[in-house]
Amino acid sequence: MGEDHAKQIRSIKVLMLPWLAHGHITPFLELAKKLILRNFHIYFCSSPINLNSIKPKLIIDPNFSNSIQLVELHLPSLPDLPPHYHTMKGLPPHLLPTLEKALDMTKPELSNILETLKPDLLIYDRLPIWLPDLASSMNIQPISFITGGAAMTSFLYHCIKCSDRQFPFPKLYPDFSKIKFTQESAEYSSTDSGRDSAIGAVEMLGKSRGVVLIRTSRELEGKYMDYLYASLGKKVVPVGSLVPDVILVNH
Secondary structure: OHHHHHHHHOOEEEEEEOOOOHHHHHHHHHHHHHHHHHOEEEEEEEOHHHHHHHHHHHOOOHHHHHHEEEEEOOOOOEOOEOHHHOOOOOOOHHHHHHHHHHHHOOHHHHHHHHHHHOOOEEEEOOOOOOHHHHHHHOOOEEEEEEOOOHHHHHHHHHHHHOOOOOOOOOOOOOOHHHOOOOOHHHOOOOOOOOOOHHHHHHHHHOOOOOEEEEOOOHHHHHHHHHHHHHHHOOEEEEOOOOOOOOOOOOO
């Protein structure tokens, strides 16, 4: 009976891997803080330089440091991409394809991380594109987390997947006919240095298992969430705005 009870209260283990930009890392971290209140244990995975920047945000509360475990992902040091460029912060724009390439080369290390930690769930971002398939092959449920809003995501989805039809919300983009995305343009490999981030994000949505998390609320973007649900055939779950708490320091 004691063993059965232990199984019932066991934390759900989640590996989170945001894109290497603080505009993605911050909402992932805020979502992690929400999840630990619901008996989740979080493995928060990113490059060492990104993890170093968020450590101070975790030490302010013992619950964070106990339930959010930082996991270093070591990108290869390519000739133009030393470790201090393993982040979008301060990255010269022309090195973005190189950073994406470096992340794409981490499959052996991420395979080892998943095999070692054995999480129940993987919450992933827009890259690397092979990650949800890798998780599924290890019987780990992959779940997409959209850090942008539902309006933008539904528009991009329509442009890429339904470009032959008028966008159903013309007020969002009245001149839809000038947008030229095609299904053929979505057919790229994970090693293409010129991959389009919007197309990649849409492709990743299709790999999410049964549910998609999105940084918004139904009150603000309900109709766009419904459009995504109808298009994807997956439950679209809003997780709120995920605005970080303001910490006041007394001097």
